[in-house]
Every structure is written in structure tokens, then in C-alpha cells.
Amino acid sequence: MAMASSEKSHSAPADASWWRGFLRGLARSWAFLLFFAGFFLFWQYAIDLFGIPAYILPRPSEIVTRGWADIDRLLYYTYVTAVESLLGYLVAIVIAVPLGLSIAFSSFLRRTIYPFFVSLEMTPKIAFAPLFISWLGFGLLPKVIIVFLVCFFPVVLNAILAFGSLSEELVRFIRATGASPWRAFFRVRLPAALPQCFVGFKYAAINATVGATIAEFIGSDQGLGFYIQIVTGNMRPDLAFAGIFLLTLLGLALFGAVTLVERWVIPWHISQRRSR
Amino acid sequence: MTAAAIEIRSATKTYASGIEAIHAFGPSSLSVGPGEFISLVGPSGCGKSTLMLMIAGLLDCTSGEIDVGGHVVTAPETSIGIMFQDNTLVPWRTVRGNIELQIELRGLPVAQYRSTVDRLISSVKLDDFADRYPYELSGGMQQRAAFCQTLVHRPQVLLLDEPLGKLDAMTREAIRRDLQALWLADRPTVIFVTHSIEEAIQLSTRVCVISPRPGKIERVIDIDLPWPRDLAIKRSEKFSAYASKIEEIFHGYGVL
Ligand SMILES: Nc1ncnc2c1ncn2[C@@H]1O[C@H](COP(=O)(O)OP(=O)(O)OP(=O)(O)O)[C@@H](O)[C@H]1O
Numbered sequence: 001m002a003m004a005s006s007e008k009s010h011s012a013p014a015d016a017s018w019w020r021g022f023l024r025g026l027a028r029s030w031a032f033l034l035f036f037a038g039f040f041l042f043w044q045y046a047i048d049l050f051g052i053p054a055y056i057l058p059r060p061s062e063i064v065t066r067g068w069a070d071i072d073r074l075l076y077y078t079y080v081t082a083v084e085s086l087l088g089y090l091v092a093i094v095i096a097v098p099l100g101l102s103i104a105f106s107s108f109l110r111r112t113i114y115p116f117f118v119s120l121e122m123t124p125k126i127a128f129a130p131l132f133i134s135w136l137g138f139g140l141l142p143k144v145i146i147v148f149l150v151c152f153f154p155v156v157l158n159a160i161l162a163f164g165s166l167s168e169e170l171v172r173f174i175r176a177t178g179a180s181p182w183r184a185f186f187r188v189r190l191p192a193a194l195p196q197c198f199v200g201f202k203y204a205a206i207n208a209t210v211g212a213t214i215a216e217f218i219g220s221d222q223g224l225g226f227y228i229q230i231v232t233g234n235m236r237p238d239l240a241f242a243g244i245f246l247l248t249l250l251g252l253a254l255f256g257a258v259t260l261v262e263r264w265v266i267p268w269h270i271s272q273r274r275s276r
Numbered sequence: 277m278t279a280a281a282i283e284i285r286s287a288t289k290t291y292a293s294g295i296e297a298i299h300a301f302g303p304s305s306l307s308v309g310p311g312e313f314i315s316l317v318g319p320s321g322c323g324k325s326t327l328m329l330m331i332a333g334l335l336d337c338t339s340g341e342i343d344v345g346g347h348v349v350t351a352p353e354t355s356i357g358i359m360f361q362d363n364t365l366v367p368w369r370t371v372r373g374n375i376e377l378q379i380e381l382r383g384l385p386v387a388q389y390r391s392t393v394d395r396l397i398s399s400v401k402l403d404d405f406a407d408r409y410p411y412e413l414s415g416g417m418q419q420r421a422a423f424c425q426t427l428v429h430r431p432q433v434l435l436l437d438e439p440l441g442k443l444d445a446m447t448r449e450a451i452r453r454d455l456q457a458l459w460l461a462d463r464p465t466v467i468f469v470t471h472s473i474e475e476a477i478q479l480s481t482r483v484c485v486i487s488p489r490p491g492k493i494e495r496v497i498d499i500d501l502p503w504p505r506d507l508a509i510k511r512s513e514k515f516s517a518y519a520s521k522i523e524e525i526f527h528g529y530g531v532l
């Protein structure tokens with residue numbers, strides 16, 4: 001009897017309507033929403049209170065209305081920056097994961113490439129940006145490379161960690177079954193490594209838009225980074241804030257997408273469980 | 277004369293790690309006949325797990341050698357079933373999936389083992405939890421699931437490293453009874469690590485008492501009690517005589 005009722009309560013949230021879940025989420029995050037609203041309200045009225053001129057810091061309401069007036073350009077530039085970020089990000093993952101995997105399993109690579117990567121990790125990758133622009137010009141390619149550089153290291157280092165830290169007990173279990181390397185890889189090593197890999201994916205997702213923006217600052221004729229620099233030069237901080245707002249949304253969207261994929265791929269992981 | 281199922285010949289293990297090598301086990305010898313149930317009891321850190329891993333071929337002997345099934349162990353011994361001290365349930369598979377993992381890793385056809393899996397799951401009373409994930413189970417339930425994972429490919433030699441360690445007294449008694457029934461029915465050769473002297477006496481044909489590190493099998497005590505051994509036997513005089521005998525040995529080591 002007790003069994004049956006616990007069964008029910010367990011499956012209930014899956015059946016509940018989307019709307020109920022939304023309301024529950026709202027109820028849980030009311031403090032955050034209140035803080036958020038409070039922050040913008042304070043900003044809005046502090047401008048008048050302290051007599052801050054609009055060319056220094058615009059009101060949130062002005063950012064919205066002026067930004068809206070320039071929305072076509074803003075949206076197109078958002079698209080441009082999104083393409084640069086996404087391309088660099090995906091290429092980084094496609095290259096870094098297999099590389100991290102090889103380094104984790106090859107003691108030779110661990111002695112050669114790994115220390116090289118660890119020291120490169122200390123180099124601010126963004127310092128290479130002007131060089132790539134001067135070598136490759138204003139186009140898409142140098143931006144993708146710079147985004148790639150800032151995304152590559154977190155992914156590769158976390159992948160090495162992920163594939164290299166299977167618990168000793170599981171390693172022994174695999175050996176005791178005599179499983180072939182392939183079987184052991186797909187049934188145990190890979191799923192066990194995914195949570196740590198996603199730590200890298202998420203970290204890289206945060207870096208991606210940063211890399212794209214800075215690359216555009218340095219040499220570009222389109223994109224949100226370019227836009228922010230131009231409008232700031234024209235004494236239009238309102239438009240700069242509109243650009244920053246869209247960059248934030250872009251970053252959130254990328255991060256959110258990775259989080260959704262993570263929830264879908266490793267629903268069993270402790271970070272994904274919602275205790276009820 | 278039948279060949280020994282497991283033959284340990286002056287096996288030792290010294291771990292070469294850290295600043296100083298750790299002499300963990302041996303030299304000790306022991307011959308285990310087919311169908312025997314051997315318990316290893318000894319203080320924490322005396323090398324019980326180390327010995328298990330050496331028998332399983334997962335750890336090399338530093339000197340001496342070990343035979344399993346008539347040949348010298350040089351590589352992981354895949355024919356046996358080993359239950360490690362920490363359970364090997366993976367978090368992304370359900371109880372059933374975890375038991376089937378043993379089958380899949382061995383490249384055996386899962387479909388053919390479905391009824392075995394079901395039977396094992398009900399034998400440890402996890403029927404309602406067959407499709408739950410390890411984190412939804414209590415520590416004791418996880419251990420029962422891991423026990424099924426160890427048995428599913430029907431090994432004739434079982435190495436069990438404190439399989440009942442995390443269980444409460446009641447479940448422990450129940451699983452002990454199940455384990456005994458299983459052993460009486462199939463007669464696998466079992467090496468069983470436990471901290472409980474009572475448990476060792478109740479389940480075993482022989483109890484090996486291991487001295488503190490570096491652990492040596494110092495005494496091997498034949499347990500001559502009738503089967504099956506239930507609660508009544510535990511209250512018998514003979515049983516307590518065995519228990520006090522073993523306790524005295526530990527007392528001599530200064531660990532009791
Ligand atoms: N991988 C290792 N490297 C170095 N030393 C080890 C290693 N594994 C175990 N030891 C040492 O070997 C000794 C025996 O360890 P072992 O795990 O076999 O003990 P045990 O009898 O199983 O103890 P417990 O009852 O606590 O499980 C310990 O002193 C431990 O420090």
C-alpha cells in the first residue's frame with residue numbers, strides 16, 4: 001500500500017501540466033524576480049536622483065525605446081555574433097573531446113601535449129586576437145578561431161579529467177568481466193565521463209560570446225562587439241547598453257541550450273536530479 | 277583427490293607507493309577445495325581486500341603465486357564472480373540495467389539471462405525497485421543489487437568483499453540466510469570477507485583468521501556444525517565455543 005502511493009507521487013510531476021510547473025517555478029523564484037525588478041527600478045530613478053547625464057548612463061526605459069528604434073541592425077548583429085560564437089564553440093568541442101580522450105588514455109600524449117596545454121591554459125588566449133586579425137583580416141574566420149581558442153581549453157582539460165578519473169572499483173569491475181575496450185568504453189567509460197565533460201562545455205559556453213565580442217572589438221565591420229564600440233564612440237551609451245543586453249541574452253541562450261542538452265543526456269546525474 | 281578450486285602458495289603483496297612501500301599481505305598459503313565456503317576475518321587494513329584482488333587476478337602477487345581452477349592466475353580471472361567492497365553500480369542504469377551490465381560487458385546475450393535477472397531480483401526482494409536508479413535505493417538495497425550483479429553470470433567461484441557490510445542487523449540476517457541457501461543449492465566455492473565473527477562461523481566450512489598488517493593467515497578453523505545453520509545453532513554451545521576461540525586469537529593480537 002505504502003509502495004503504491006510512493007509510486008504515484010514519484011510520477012506525478014511528469015504528468016503535471018506545463019503551466020503548473022511554470023507557476024511553481026515562479027513561486028520559487030519570486031525573491032530573484034523581485035530583486036531583478038528592484039535593481040532596474042533603482043537604476044531608473046537613481047539617474048534623476050543623482051542627476052547623472054544621459055551620455056554617461058542612460059535610463060533603462062531609454063535603453064529599451066532607443067534600442068527598439070535600431071532593432072533591425074541590432075538583431076542582424078546579434079545573428080552575426082551568434083554565428084561566430086556557435087561555430088567556434090562547436091569546432092572546439094568536436095576537436096577537444098576526442099583530443100582529451102586520447103590524452104587521457106595515452107601516457108605518451110600525457111607526457112607531451114598535456115603539459116603544453118596546461119601551460120597554454122595560463123596564457124590569456126585573447127592576447128592572440130590582434131595577431132589573428134592581422135593575419136586573417138576582418139572576416140568570419142579570425143573570429144571563429146578566437147572563439148575556438150577561448151572554448152578549446154576548458155573543454156579539453158575537463159575531458160582529460162573526465163576520461164581519466166573513472167573510479168578504481170569500476171576499472172576493476174571492467175577488467176574482471178574481460179570486456180573489450182569498445183564495450184567498456186560505450187557502456188561505462190563514456191557515460192561516466194559525461195558529467196565532467198559538461199562542466200567544460202558549460203564553461204566554454206560562457207567564454208564563447210566573450211571571445212566573439214573581443215574579436216569584434218579588435219577588428220570587425222559587423223557584430224555586436226563592433227556595434228558597441230561604434231555607438232560608444234558616438235556618445236550613445238543607450239545603444240551600447242542595448243547591445244550589451246542582447247549579448248547577455250545570447251550568452252544565456254547558449255548556456256541554456258547546453259544545460260538543456262545536459263539534462264537530456266545525463267538525467268541521472270546528481271546535478272540534474274530535482275529532489276521533491 | 278580433487279584439485280583445489282583456489283590454491284594460494286606463499287603469496288605476498290607489497291604496495292610500492294608513496295614514500296615507503298607498504299607490506300600489505302603474506303606470505304601465506306591456503307588450499308580451498310571446490311564447494312568450500314571460506315571466511316576471512318581480520319582487523320581493518322590487514323590485507324583482506326588485497327588478497328581478494330590477487331585471487332581475482334586484478335592485482336599481481338609480489339611473490340608467490342595463486343591458482344584458480346587449476347591454472348596460475350596471471351590475468352584477470354573472468355570466470356569468477358567478485359563483489360567489491362565499494363559497490364559497482366553505475367548511476368545511469370536502473371537496478372535491472374546494472375545487473376545486465378555484467379552480462380553486456382561479457383558480451384553475453386542479455387535476452388537469455390532475463391529470467392535469471394528476474395529471479396535474482398526477487399530473491400533479494402528488490403522487485404519493486406527493479407526499474408529504479410541506485411540513488412533511489414538505500415545503502416543496503418544498493419548492496420543487494422550489487423550482490424545480484426555479482427551472481428548473474430552464474431560463476432562457480434565467488435569472491436565477496438564484505439557484501440553485508442552496510443546492512444542493518446535484520447536485513448543482514450535475512451541475506452545471510454539467502455546466501456547460505458544459495459550456497460547449499462549450487463555449491464559454488466566462496467571466499468567471504470567479513471568483520472563479524474558470528475557471521476563467519478554461521479556461513480563457513482572454514483574460518484581464516486588473519487593477523488594485523490602485514491596480514492598472514494595465522495589460523496584456519498574448521499567449523500563442524502550441521503547445515504543449514506539457523507538462529508538456533510547460533511545459540512548452541514559449540515557455536516559459542518568457536519566464537520570465543522576466535523575472539524581469543526584477536527585478543528592476543530591486541531585488536532579486541
Ligand atoms: N592501492 C594501494 N596502494 C598502497 N597501499 C594500499 C593500497 N591498497 C591497500 N593498501 C594498503 O594495504 C593494506 C591492506 O589493505 P586492504 O584494503 O587489503 O585491507 P582490508 O583488510 O581489506 O581492510 P578493511 O577491512 O578496512 O577493508 C592497508 O594498510 C592499506 O594501507
Ligand SMILES: [Mg+2]
Nearest residue numbers: 324325361437
Ligand atoms: Mg577491505
